[in-house]
Amino acid sequence: MKLKSIVNIGAVALVAGLIVGCSDSSNSSNSPDTPEMNDYEVTLTNLSNNQPLSPIAVVVHEASYIGWAIGATSTAGLEQLAEGGDNSSFLEEARTANVLGSESGEGVVLPGSSSLVDLTVNRGSDLQLTVAAMLVNTNDAFTGSTGIDLSSLSIGDELKVRLPIYDAGTEGNNELVGTIPGPADGGEGFNSERDDVNVVSRHSGVVSNVDGYADSVLEQSHRFDSPIAQLVVRRVN
Numbered sequence: 001m002k003l004k005s006i007v008n009i010g011a012v013a014l015v016a017g018l019i020v021g022c023s024d025s026s027n028s029s030n031s032p033d034t035p036e037m038n039d040y041e042v043t044l045t046n047l048s049n050n051q052p053l054s055p056i057a058v059v060v061h062e063a064s065y066i067g068w069a070i071g072a073t074s075t076a077g078l079e080q081l082a083e084g085g086d087n088s089s090f091l092e093e094a095r096t097a098n099v100l101g102s103e104s105g106e107g108v109v110l111p112g113s114s115s116l117v118d119l120t121v122n123r124g125s126d127l128q129l130t131v132a133a134m135l136v137n138t139n140d141a142f143t144g145s146t147g148i149d150l151s152s153l154s155i156g157d158e159l160k161v162r163l164p165i166y167d168a169g170t171e172g173n174n175e176l177v178g179t180i181p182g183p184a185d186g187g188e189g190f191n192s193e194r195d196d197v198n199v200v201s202r203h204s205g206v207v208s209n210v211d212g213y214a215d216s217v218l219e220q221s222h223r224f225d226s227p228i229a230q231l232v233v234r235r236v237n
Contacts, residue, residue, distance in 0.1 A: 036123040039237035040150070044105070044131065044163075045114040045230045050221035052182060053109040053143065053229065054085030054134040058117045060127060060150070061099035067130040067146035068200045074168045078132070078200075082142040082168035084181055084189025085134040100127070109133065109229075118236075127151055131163075131231060136182030137222045140171040140196070141203045143229050150233065158234035162227035167203040170194045175206060175216035185217045202226075 042058050059067065067090075068078055077090035091102045101121040109115045121127070128151075132144035143163045153159065167173070172195050181189030206223055209216040 037120050037237065038123045038127065038150075038235060039118070039120045040129075041232075041234045041236055042117045042119060042129070042131065043114050043232045043234075044109060044133065045232075046109045046111050046228070047230060048111050048135070048224050048228050050111060050184075050219075051135045051137050051224050051228065052111065053115075054081070054136055055087060055107055056105040056109065056115055056117065056131055056133040057081065057087035057090050057094075057144075058103045058105070058119055059091070059094045059099050059130040060101045060119055060121045061094065061097070061130065062124070062126045063128060063147070065094065065097050065099050065128075065130070067094075067132060067144070068166070069146075070201060071199055073198055074170050074200055078142075079140075079168055079170045079194070080190045081132055082134055082140040082166075083171050083191065085136050086190065087132070090132065094130075100124070105133075108136070125151060129233060133229070135165065135224065135228065137180055137184040137218060138182075138203075138206060139173045139175065139179055140168040141173075141206075142166050142168060145231065148231075148233070150235070153233070153235040155235055155237060158232055161231040161233070163229040163231055164226045165203040165224060165228050167196075167201050169197045169199045169201060172196045173204075173206070175208070175213070175218050177215075177217050180217055184219070184222055187217075 077093040105115040129148040130146040135141040178187035208218040
């Protein structure tokens, strides 16, 4: 059975849990049992011409977690993110791996625009960051980085990372009508059948219909260069 992508690519809601503290002195910030926290602002800016990015997945973790690796098989969560832009399974996989914190951006990141995600985690000496988002006018391309070292950031410091483009390897890059979930086609996104090499690689780019590939639904404006996005991480506390 064929499964659809994030059905509304432009309207993915961010579900945030609110914790209301009580006035009991045992829960006050002066309690010795209260963990020290690090606050981060994670901003992703879309540098592409005509490749909207799906809501970004943001994970803070220790070195034992890896979101993906070149030459390794994509997880089911990464497949859903890269084919349909739905990051919920990717984030759930991270939570199952006992990461320190995870959040989703609030919506699609249009070319030239930015998305800001705030994340608060327990302070530690081995903090790393993973972010990922789909290029929605593709079959299964995604951008991001995994294992970004946060341990050297002091309060007020920031780091900038230019993000490359990866191919999840789970869906053939045929660019055909009905296979692209973004506004270029409005077609199917996630499909559980894997019909490509099934390993993560750097993306070779899209062909589009300007090079004689008449069957492609993509135009020259959908082509992309690497880096396709800039990530800025700022430690607030």
